[in-house]
Amino acid sequence: MSVLRPAGEFDASYAYDMATIRRPWQWAALFLLIAALYTLPLYASQGLVALLNRTIIVIIAVQGLNLLTGYTGQISLGQAAFMTVGGYISALLVNLLNWNYLPALLAAAVGAGVVGLLFGLPSLRVKGFYLVMATLAAQFIIPWFTRNAFHDVLNGAQGLNVRPPELFGIVFNTPQRYFMLTLTLLILTTVVAQNVSRSRLGRAFVSIRDHDLAAELLGVNLFKYKLQAFFLAAVYAGIAGSLAAHQLRHLNSETFGLNDSVLMLGMLVVGGLGTGMGPFLGAVVIELLIEAATVLGPVVASYFPSTATGAVQALRPLLFGLALMLFLIFEPRGLAHRWQLFKAAWRLRPFSH
Amino acid sequence: MTQPEVLLSVENVSLTFGRVQALAHVSCEVRQGEIVAIIGPNGAGKTSLLNCISNFYRPTSGRIRFAGRDLARVPASRIAPLGIARTFQNIALYTGLSTLDNLMAARHIHMKSGFLGCLLYWGFGHREDLAHRLVVEEIIDFLEMQHIRKAVVGALPHGLRKRVELGRALALEPRLLLLDEPMTGMNQEEKEDMARFILDTYERRDVTILLIEHDMGLVMDIADRVIVLDFGKKIAEGTPEEIKQNPDVIKAYLGQEHGTL
Ligand SMILES: Nc1ncnc2c1ncn2[C@@H]1O[C@H](COP(=O)(O)OP(=O)(O)O)[C@@H](O)[C@H]1O
Ligand SMILES: [Mg+2]
Numbered sequence: 247m248s249v250l251r252p253a254g255e256f257d258a259s260y261a262y263d264m265a266t267i268r269r270p271w272q273w274a275a276l277f278l279l280i281a282a283l284y285t286l287p288l289y290a291s292q293g294l295v296a297l298l299n300r301t302i303i304v305i306i307a308v309q310g311l312n313l314l315t316g317y318t319g320q321i322s323l324g325q326a327a328f329m330t331v332g333g334y335i336s337a338l339l340v341n342l343l344n345w346n347y348l349p350a351l352l353a354a355a356v357g358a359g360v361v362g363l364l365f366g367l368p369s370l371r372v373k374g375f376y377l378v379m380a381t382l383a384a385q386f387i388i389p390w391f392t393r394n395a396f397h398d399v400l401n402g403a404q405g406l407n408v409r410p411p412e413l414f415g416i417v418f419n420t421p422q423r424y425f426m427l428t429l430t431l432l433i434l435t436t437v438v439a440q441n442v443s444r445s446r447l448g449r450a451f452v453s454i455r456d457h458d459l460a461a462e463l464l465g466v467n468l469f470k471y472k473l474q475a476f477f478l479a480a481v482y483a484g485i486a487g488s489l490a491a492h493q494l495r496h497l498n499s500e501t502f503g504l505n506d507s508v509l510m511l512g513m514l515v516v517g518g519l520g521t522g523m524g525p526f527l528g529a530v531v532i533e534l535l536i537e538a539a540t541v542l543g544p545v546v547a548s549y550f551p552s553t554a555t556g557a558v559q560a561l562r563p564l565l566f567g568l569a570l571m572l573f574l575i576f577e578p579r580g581l582a583h584r585w586q587l588f589k590a591a592w593r594l595r596p597f598s599h
Numbered sequence: 600m601t602q603p604e605v606l607l608s609v610e611n612v613s614l615t616f617g618r619v620q621a622l623a624h625v626s627c628e629v630r631q632g633e634i635v636a637i638i639g640p641n642g643a644g645k646t647s648l649l650n651c652i653s654n655f656y657r658p659t660s661g662r663i664r665f666a667g668r669d670l671a672r673v674p675a676s677r678i679a680p681l682g683i684a685r686t687f688q689n690i691a692l693y694t695g696l697s698t699l700d701n702l703m704a705a706r707h708i709h710m711k712s713g714f715l716g717c718l719l720y721w722g723f724g725h726r727e728d729l730a731h732r733l734v735v736e737e738i739i740d741f742l743e744m745q746h747i748r749k750a751v752v753g754a755l756p757h758g759l760r761k762r763v764e765l766g767r768a769l770a771l772e773p774r775l776l777l778l779d780e781p782m783t784g785m786n787q788e789e790k791e792d793m794a795r796f797i798l799d800t801y802e803r804r805d806v807t808i809l810l811i812e813h814d815m816g817l818v819m820d821i822a823d824r825v826i827v828l829d830f831g832k833k834i835a836e837g838t839p840e841e842i843k844q845n846p847d848v849i850k851a852y853l854g855q856e857h858g859t860l
Pocket of ligand 1: 621645647
């Protein structure tokens with residue numbers, strides 16, 4: 247059994263089989279979609295673009311979580327904490343050291359990644375529930391650190407005012423301009439996530455998720471690959487955190503909290519763990535739900551005046567909780583699974599019914 | 600004719616779980632190019648022995664050497680690169696992956712793409728995947744699994760899952776293949792297929808095989824040598840013919856229900 251064999255038509259057909267995008271029309275459609283997205287700020291309302299920015303940032307963070315939880319099977323409640331790390335790193339580098347945004351973003355990604363890796367160390371000894379507890383520690387330690395350490399730099403509970411990014415002489419200070427940034431990064435993170443999932447690395451991740459003991463006997467170094475998954479997830483969180491901080495122009499220990507970590511885990515479940523589409527579908531559906539709650543809140547309140555403020559505040563977590571429960575019961579494999587079924591049916595059309 | 604070299608040597612291995620003595624001073628050897636079967640009643644310690652050889656359990660005492668190397672110093676994830684592959688009594692596939700990806704995942708040890716290479720998946724990473732895809736397709740053809748190439752293995756019937764697991768072990772290109780009850784739970788036809796695959800593997804892939812099997816007929820057909828365990832002890836060892844006539848073996852087997860030799 248030799249790996250070295252003359253390339254032939256098999257190679258071509260396997261390459262075709264392995265490609266994510268196979269047909270010319272699919273490339274064309276993708277290209278058009280991206281072009282349409284880049285020109286979106288020209289005609290979409292400012293509110294919609296701002297919502298899209300927010301959603302894209304969440305998608306990036308959930309993509310990272312997906313690599314760790316969806317593919318590698320390591321449940322983490324620390325994603326928002328690593329966003330905090332990324333946010334602080336790039337905010338400080340831009341604010342204090344006048345760094346250009348690109349290197350600052352890179353530093354935020356790598357810095358968050360390293361912190362994520364450290365909090366991933368317990369995964370080598372514990373699994374499941376205990377690991378959740380260990381990642382939860384990040385969610386307490388990191389905000390505590392930003393509140394209490396290096397007060398003259400981090401400014402304690404007050405936090406930081408963050409400058410908008412500036413690149414090539416353009417200041418990204420409107421939602422429309424910011425959209426160029428978020429969209430570009432989303433394309434990058436999506437390509438990288440896709441590459442991971444189809445490569446040797448992704449297969450090692452999934453082996454650990456599906457059967458860690460067998461994976462080890464088949465030569466997968468659990469130590470190495472779990473840490474790589476934690477690192478990658480936190481890199482994604484770092485990017486998302488940095489984007490969010492520079493968009494909000496403000497950052498403190500409570501900007502990204504435990505509830506965000508829970509929300510992102512919920513998005514992943516709703517969208518579909520361990521699928522490329524999952525983070526997109528989950529984030530969009532939950533963000534829409536939250537938007538709906540914001541719009542519906544006052545309406546509900548007008549029907550139940552006695553509980554007015556309570557109803558508005560309760561509606562979001564209520565809808566989120568309800569959506570999560572319904573999905574766990576009726577579509578535990580997430581929307582991405584539906585999407586797969588739909589695609590399969592589409593390929594079989596005229597014969598499907 | 601000189602004897603082929605000793606590939607695996609188990610030297611005085613004991614394994615205890617609390618008060619249970621799973622293995623008691625077991626010694627045996629497997630030579631390059633043999634098919635050796637381990638038989639014995641349920642709970643005799645067969646799986647435990649395999650687990651020790653694949654470094655899944657560490658023996659309480661004794662030593663196991665593979666190709667001259669003491670396995671005590673080898674971490675579990677280095678066992679496959681040394682050339683030992685195994686299947687599991689209770690099937691341990693990557694249930695969420697397709698047959699193809701289960702086999703591709705086993706190519707891990709033969710691939711070199713690093714962390715950054717996988718993130719970029721450009722040039723080398725992609726070419727490497729293609730090259731290994733060819734190896735994997737060859738195994739898929741060999742085990743007649745073309746029809747389930749893209750099927751998620753968690754949903755496959757038991758017999759096919761056993762076959763995928765054999766395929767995954769072969770994708771490691773091992774020198775020593777450990778099979779833990781490869782035919783349990785199969786119907787007669789599936790068993791015959793599996794026996795054929797095991798023999799073909801042996802002949803075509805230059806691999807030494809150590810297998811645990813309950814079906815005596817099959818063991819007698821395919822094994823060069825048989826090792827009999829009972830209550831953690833090795834009670835007999837020899838050619839199938841010798842084993843059939845061994846009074847200790849007959850006694851051990853008469854003691855239990857399926858006492859047919
Ligand atoms: N992980 C374990 N913990 C405790 N006891 C075990 C463990 N593995 C095996 N044993 C015990 O060791 C003995 C041998 O088991 P095993 O090797 O599975 O037997 P076999 O494969 O021959 O049926 C049994 O008594 C079993 O209960
Ligand atoms: Mg057993």
